[in-house]
Amino acid sequence: MKKFEYSTVPLLVHATKEILDSWGQDGWELVQVVPGLNPENLVAYLKREIPQS
Template identity: 50%
Template sequence: MTKWEYFVAPILSHVAQQLLNNFGSEGWELIQLAPGPNPDTLVGYFKRPSAS
């Protein structure tokens, strides 16, 4: 059975593509984007297989 690790991060709208590409290059898969605390910020939920 695959074990997962999870990561939650703020995603600023004006640099969203760069942030998502950086997380993707580290093996993180975006699960969901949700509204953040202000209109310019989203919250990204990510997962990747756990190394342990």
């Protein structure tokens, strides 16, 4: 069975692509984006598979 770890990441509207690209380079996959506490911020939910040993 695959196992995953999850992370929440604050996204700034003016730098969304750069932030997501950076996390993607580390193997994280975007699951969902939801509104943050103010209109200029979003929150990304990410996951990545935990390698089995």
